[in-house]
Amino acid sequence: MKTETCGTCNDTAAIVRRNYRFTEMGIPVELENINVIECSHCGTVDPIIPNINGLMLTVAMAVICNPRKLGGEEVRFLRKYVGKSATEFSRFLHVDPTHLSKIENNKTEIGPRLDKLVRLMVANMSPELTDSIQKLMRMIPDIEDSCAESSPSLQINPQTMSCHYAPALA
Numbered sequence: 001m002k003t004e005t006c007g008t009c010n011d012t013a014a015i016v017r018r019n020y021r022f023t024e025m026g027i028p029v030e031l032e033n034i035n036v037i038e039c040s041h042c043g044t045v046d047p048i049i050p051n052i053n054g055l056m057l058t059v060a061m062a063v064i065c066n067p068r069k070l071g072g073e074e075v076r077f078l079r080k081y082v083g084k085s086a087t088e089f090s091r092f093l094h095v096d097p098t099h100l101s102k103i104e105n106n107k108t109e110i111g112p113r114l115d116k117l118v119r120l121m122v123a124n125m126s127p128e129l130t131d132s133i134q135k136l137m138r139m140i141p142d143i144e145d146s147c148a149e150s151s152p153s154l155q156i157n158p159q160t161m162s163c164h165y166a167p168a169l170a
Helices: 052-064 072-081 086-093 097-104 112-125 127-142
Strands: 003-005 012-022 029-038 045-047 153-157 162-166
Touching: 012 045, 052 072, 052 112, 052 127, 052 153, 052 162, 072 097, 072 112, 086 097, 086 112, 112 127
Parallel strands: 029 153
Antiparallel strands: 003 012, 012 029, 029 045, 153 162
C-alpha cells in the first residue's frame, strides 16, 4: 500500500483509488477513480490531481456547452476561470455588479440572453476554450431558458478528461 504524509496532521496516510466529490470549485464535480490521500488519524481526505489545469479546462468546457440554463455557481465558476473580478466581468456583460452578484448567489435567475452572453464571453476570453466555440454556437438555440429544480453533478475522469452529467449528488 502506498502512503503519503497527511497535509493536516503530518501522520502517515494511505493513498487509495476511489471517486472523490471535489467541492473546491463551487459546482458539483465528482472525480472518478482518482488517487486520494486518506488519513485514518484525523479523517482528512485530499485528492491527488496530476493535471489541475486540464481539469479546470474540462469543467469550463462542460459548463459552457451544457444545454441546461446556467446556475449562479456556474456563472461564478466561469467568471473566476477567466480571472475576472465581479466588477470587471459585469462591465463586459453590461450589467450592474449588484445584479451579477444576485445571479451568482442564486438570488436572481439569469435571463436567457445574459446566459448565452456569459458563455460566449467566457469562450472568447479563454484561448483554451476556442475549440468549444463551434460546439457552443451549434447548441445555443437548444439551451434551456428555465432552471431545473436540482443541478446535475458533473462527473470527470481525470485520467482521460472525459466528462458527463449525472443526477445531482445527495
